[in-house]
Amino acid sequence: MFIGTTSKFPSTDNTAKFCNLRVPCTCRRSYGLFADIQLHTGRIMAKDIATRAENYPEWYNDLVLKAGLADYSAVKGCMVIKPYGYAIWENMRDVLDRRFKDTGHQNAAFPLLIPKSFFSREAQHVEGFAKECAVVTHYRLMNDPDGKGVVVDPTAKLEEELIIRPTSETIIWNTYKDWIQSYRDLPILINQWANVVRWEMRTRLFLRTTEFFWQEGHTAHATAEEAIAETEQMLDIYAEFMENFMAVPVIKGRKTESERFAGAVETYTVEGLMQDGKALQMGTSHFLGQNFAKAFNVQYLSRESKLEYVWATSWGVSTRMMGALVMVHGDDDGLIIPPRLAPYQVVIVPIFKNDEQLALITEKVNEIRKALQAQGIRVHYDARDNNSPGWKFNEYELKGVPVRIAIGPRDLEKGTVEVARRDTKTKEIWEMATLNDRVAPLLEEIQTSLYNRALKVREESSHYADDYARFKEIIANEGGFVYAHWDGTAETEAKIKEETKATIRCIPLDAPEEDGVCIYSGKPSKQRVIFAQAY
């Protein structure tokens, strides 16, 4: 399953064999797409989270809020990313940042505020972002002359209004203009980790918020070929990250003209499929051609002493990936964080009756913890005495910690521990002495298993449709990706969107050539594209 890079964990042939102890009193109904059907027992739900089958959007919200990833803020459309959620984002960020640097990119920081006039330079770009820009018009407040509070000082109106960046192409190209004179200045390979603001009508935690965090890479090249290669390279890095670290299978493809980034010549995308059968665009990489170079007059002298416009790319992934992580792996008991991104890969819960017992257990745990940490495993020991072990078990399941180790007096006597894995909800007893050799392979096994499970769900939710009636039926009833022929026109795409709410997620890069006819217009087509309803 892993494309490319070698595993951070030792490779595993030591597949842990878990006895399949079902937890009594679970009351979650299994979501239909999963094989491990659990019957609803009718008990009141202790965790008080919606099930996926009942109400998927509510389930998603419950998980984000109750697992402590994020919270609503006092500001409409904006959220607070809480420490546990931010820790996952940091792990994502660190992996990607390493990839970027390994491929020659450097980080930099550009202004949050962009002069309004910059936006009018590239026609497509303005059109795409005009409707969702926050505008700064004044620079000073004053005491309200009529009483309490403060008001905007009307005399402090800005000469030129400033836009809070919805993306940074304009300010960056305005800057690159001064950095580039000769082919010797190229390529410029820069990334920035930043927040951006897009004034959306409707928001959803992580998936669509007014302010969000992301990285945006902006590169300048001497040739179109080189810029296209960069665009593809970054798309590959995203896909590799999503599959190997997020354990989310993605499809790489090109966007149709109507779904393309405002100002791009070509937009590449990585598309994931969520458990409810809706698609999520998880990252994009754009070949910008010379559009921004021309708009900002960025030219260089070539080796042949000719003045040429530079070629550009931009690429980004955002905190939206957090939403994918929740929606692809979570179950009715809570999150399931893939080990490679989990802030805590292992949680150790002591079971004790008194301080003396706890002291003995802690002593043992410290040895275990130290040894695991020496292998680079992130271990959390929860010795709080204000929550029962059962409470902690549920809590860490909600938070999606991949592996839980419980140690009690009986274990101390016998030299054992109870090891539970989150993804399968199974437990078994291990010899304490074997932890060192078995935990890392187990984490790797979970990582692989999560990917395979997600891949299976995606495959089971992928359909072929050869006529429009069947197409509509799939979209309406089953959801998922629908591979279908399309005549290549924006009109057809728009009609289908209007009638079914499904859009063309991408024209997959690896799709075979295949003669067919458009499901809508009946006109000839040479390859299938992927339709789905999307977030």
Added chain:
RNA sequence: CGGGGUGUGGCGCAGCCCGGUUAGCGCGCCUGCUUUGGGAGCAGGAGGCCGUGUGUUCGAAUCACACCACCCCGACCA
């Protein structure tokens, strides 16, 4: 921007129709004791300008008007 909903201790809610003791319940929190191998029990305790403003009234969480905020559903988007 249209439609709907909700604002009451940290969280979740009841009370509002039909105005009238000290605004109540669950969770959480604090103290103590007993507990701890799948969300412990008992006892005691702390914590509220009932979203904001104006009005009606002897009296407003409750009635009227206005405002504000957030959430959900649609059109727009990563």
